Amino acid sequence: MNSEALVAAKPQEAVPESQSKRLMNNRTFLWIYLGSTLSIMGEGFHSIVVGFWVLSTTGSAKAMMTIMVVQMITSFLLGSVAGTIADRYNRRMIMLGMDIVRGILMVGVAAVVSFGEGQGWWMLIVLLALVGAASQFHNPAFSSSLINIVGKEQIQRATSLMQITDTLARLAGLSLGGAAVAIFGGPTSVIVVSIAFFISAGCVLLSGSFPNPIQQDREKKGFWADLKHGLSYIRGHSIARSVSILLPSIMVFFVASMMVFQVLAVTIWKATPWQFGMLEAIIPIGYATGAGLIAFMGSRITKRGIWVSIAMLLAGPNLMLLSSINDVYFAIPFVFLVGFILSVGTIIVMVMLRTEVDGEYQGRVFGTIGSLSSLATPFGIILSGVFSDLYGADLVLMMNGAGLTLIAAVCIYFLKTLRKYN
Structure with a gap:
């Protein structure tokens, strides 16, 4: 049976009555929500701590770049493998195990920061690659569990709420990480990250068992057969295939533009440190506002494919307008729209999936x-960084906006299932 027929033949999964409870009365969701928030905060916290230690002890941008490249390659190689394992085994136990593993690995990172001196950065390559690998296994297990925990009636609100909190938690982690390094030093700060992962594991443990998806295909397969079958499913499922094309294509330009925007703020707008921090905060505020709007409207949002299409088509022109601005304060509403547009598009797409x-x-x-996405995003960042030095950040941001507009238009035109989704 081909993939299209397989998709068509599968009935919609039944949602247990307990999953239809309001989010604030859903014990499993609340524990997972708390654990995820701590985990996200820990990731932001440790990125600041580790980045500061590497750069301050080695003075080498190449050392930091090496760590980033290894993490990127690890994420790219493990994505589909980790997703297959999440579909084959108990997702709750995967999340629990990966939180514990990350907590232990961060203790190792603390030891390197304490005793590794200037040459210890290479040890971080192995440890942080393993942390990234553990996150790569944790993330699909978490993402694929949410619909079974909250049910279809609450999935849009749950997704929006988690995106709001994740954005704020990441910001808090970055801010607290910088303050912690200044006050307590690197080793103590990394131990805090380790504790956050262990507490996240405790939250998963306290959440109780997760509802399991209904297994429609009873035939036993080996791991690699399951992996190939999953990829075949993505090719045959119009929504999964469309999002797999759209999101990485969009993120190449969108995330790269965030880096160029920072260069623009300093080199063209001559932003002071206070103004730079304000601009950095406005993007997540815009993102959280968009997520809040999606959560508030709930089931009143119809023609969701049109919402996604409009958001994607507005993103490029907004970046192009931003590239032509020469004043920090005049740029604020356009910077806000960067986060707002991104949240409206991506959250609705996640709900679709x-x-x-x-x-x-x-x-x-x-x-x-x-x-x-892990492969496409660094590729865009590297190219944008190189061309910004050669031709100026304003021109590169303009070109990114034009490229994003073109890619969005092409994707929306050809991905009809996505565009017409209700």
């Missing part, structure tokens, strides 16, 4: 999209 993709395949779908 969690609603339409069969539960037993969601791990492989989220893992594959994460793998493709």
